[in-house]
Amino acid sequence: MRLISCYIDGFGKLNNMEVQFEDGINTFVQDNGWGKSTLAAFIRVMLYGFDGETKRNDIENERKRYRPWSGAAYGGELVFESRGRNYRVQRTFGAKKSDDKCVIYDEATHAVTGMFTDKLGAVSYTHLRAHETAANL
Secondary structure (H helix, E strand, O other): OEEEEEEEEEEOOEEEEEEEOOOOOOOOOOOOOOOHHHHHHHHHHHHHOOOOOOOOOOOOOHHHHOOOOOOOOOEEEEEEEEOOEEEEEEEEOOOOHHHOEEEEEEOOOOOEOOOEOOOOOOEOHHHHHHHHHHHOO
């Protein structure tokens, strides 16, 4: 998997922000308080979802911690490449997990894909194996 770009509607202090990723290692050298850790958390949450959902403390409960400061829509998009194809995940976050929306599109066809779960880091291997088996027939 390779990250191509992300757009943040609202996540913590970050809003209306686009980032283009370069091939290889990307580094962000900014002043303290710019949002580097928040950007890293956004990428992780877009790929895997929130940690600490059951925590009551606002610092330990990421969903509460990263609610947009500006009041903007909570979520964004992440474009990534996997197995030679580009995909776009769009997520909006609600007050609780059941209010979240996650849609993953194939960038070439703009069709919704079932290739991934809502935890993108956990590729749907059953789907991949079925696809590979069909391709080998």
